[in-house]
Amino acid sequence: MARAKQKEFTKEILVNRAGNRCSNPEYLAPTSGAAGKSFLNVGEVAHIYVVSEGGPRFDSTLSEDYVRSLDNGIWLCKICHAKVDNKRTDEYPAELLMEWKIKGS
Numbered sequence: 001m002a003r004a005k006q007k008e009f010t011k012e013i014l015v016n017r018a019g020n021r022c023s024n025p026e027y028l029a030p031t032s033g034a035a036g037k038s039f040l041n042v043g044e045v046a047h048i049y050v051v052s053e054g055g056p057r058f059d060s061t062l063s064e065d066y067v068r069s070l071d072n073g074i075w076l077c078k079i080c081h082a083k084v085d086n087k088r089t090d091e092y093p094a095e096l097l098m099e100w101k102i103k104g105s
């Protein structure tokens with residue numbers, strides 16, 4: 001599957017498994033809602049283990065295919081995505097995000 005198609009597929013599965021809510025159990029906020037006659041999406045696919053070296057939760061033993069896979073994705077709102085990817089904190093280890101993912105989907 002081409003990467004763009006895979007990304008779209010991963011997003012669709014994660015957003016629907018999470019019930020279109022942020023997977024952070026402290027928030028569980030809806031990630032889309034009405035905006036005029038259309039809708040606004042504030043949800044994003046976050047990587048539990050990140051792709052880039054130097055990023056939070058980077059693990060050099062994992063393959064790029066795994067890191068980009070459905071298993072390594074979690075559905076979060078933009079605020080929680082920014083929080084967990086903040087390089088200045090280690091408050092959000094991969095184990096915690098895995099727990100959120102299991103509870104949230």
Ligand SMILES: [Zn+2]
Nearest residue numbers: 022027077080
């Ligand atoms: Zn959130």
